[in-house]
Amino acid sequence: METKYTEVYQNAPVASKEAECEKVSMLLDLVIDGEATSEDQQYFNHHIEDCVSCFESHQKQKLLKGLVCGHLKRVIVPESLAHLIKAKIQETL
Amino acid sequence: MSEQTGKQLSKEEKDARFEAELLPVLDPLYNFAYRLTLDEDDANDLVQETYLKAYRFFDYFEQGTNAKAWLFRILKNSFINEFRKKSKQPAKVDYSEVEGYYNSEDVEGESGVATTTDMRTESVQDLIGDEVASALNALPVDFRTVIILCDLEGFTYEEMAKILDIPIGTVRSRLHRARNSLKEKLEKYAKTMGYNS
Numbered sequence: 001m002e003t004k005y006t007e008v009y010q011n012a013p014v015a016s017k018e019a020e021c022e023k024v025s026m027l028l029d030l031v032i033d034g035e036a037t038s039e040d041q042q043y044f045n046h047h048i049e050d051c052v053s054c055f056e057s058h059q060k061q062k063l064l065k066g067l068v069c070g071h072l073k074r075v076i077v078p079e080s081l082a083h084l085i086k087a088k089i090q091e092t093l
Numbered sequence: 094m095s096e097q098t099g100k101q102l103s104k105e106e107k108d109a110r111f112e113a114e115l116l117p118v119l120d121p122l123y124n125f126a127y128r129l130t131l132d133e134d135d136a137n138d139l140v141q142e143t144y145l146k147a148y149r150f151f152d153y154f155e156q157g158t159n160a161k162a163w164l165f166r167i168l169k170n171s172f173i174n175e176f177r178k179k180s181k182q183p184a185k186v187d188y189s190e191v192e193g194y195y196n197s198e199d200v201e202g203e204s205g206v207a208t209t210t211d212m213r214t215e216s217v218q219d220l221i222g223d224e225v226a227s228a229l230n231a232l233p234v235d236f237r238t239v240i241i242l243c244d245l246e247g248f249t250y251e252e253m254a255k256i257l258d259i260p261i262g263t264v265r266s267r268l269h270r271a272r273n274s275l276k277e278k279l280e281k282y283a284k285t286m287g288y289n290s
């Protein structure tokens with residue numbers, strides 16, 4: 001796939017498209033989890049502007065994380081548990 | 094009658110701090126315990142054990158540091174050291190039944206009339222939630238753990254490394270593999286439901 005915009009922001013040597021995609025896929029989890037450095041984040045954002053397949057994997061990964069944090073039901077803590085813990089603590093010297 | 098050194102807390106002070114700083118973590122801690130054991134009674138025992146240990150070692154807890162991460166670490170260690178051995182084989186449990194039970198209880202609870210403005214949307218949401226839960230529960234416990242810590246509880250990689258006693262690099266690779274398996278399981282489901290191309 002060709003990149004439409006040819007301005008080169010990176011002063012690093014121009015890597016092959018494949019190597020760039022590889023790097024971006026390595027950054028995917030870091031980006032999703034907010035752990036990427038701002039430099040990596042920038043590189044990532046710039047790449048997915050032009051690369052459909054990396055853009056799509058980013059969307060998919062975001063969706064996956066969203067499924068867990070948005071749809072997984074939290075279980076309800078038994079009402080007695082906090083009291084039970086406090087009572088046990090009271091007995092402890 | 095021996096008065097301890099200045100730093101030592103009285104029992105009243107200790108109990109008060111314990112309640113103020115550690116008990117608020119009960120909800121996420123119980124949820125974590127449940128996701129590890131997949132059993133309510135086991136989760137209950139594990140959480141009690143964790144709090145008792147935390148109380149015993151409370152002097153080692155530095156005020157103002159991350160109470161949640163500290164408790165999660167204690168719970169995780171209890172689970173691995175003692176609990177895993179004596180617990181019934183969780184692989185035999187019918188998870189969908191357990192999930193269903195919680196869901197129906199949830200509906201009965203507080204959301205009775207007020208939030209059921211759109212029943213259709215809500216039941217679709219439930220369906221997705223059930224599916225995510227059974228896919229997650231089918232993962233090996235180490236994979237389940239990193240996904241819960243990261244995606245549900247929002248711990249950073251550094252906090253996860255401390256909770257799990259593993260290097261950050263291992264956190265990353267484990268999380269990556271865990272997500273791949275979860276994706277695989279959910280895609281299988283999407284296919285059977287006629288979504289995916």
Ligand SMILES: [Zn+2]
Pocket residue numbers: 020021022024047051052053054055
């Ligand atoms: Zn790419």
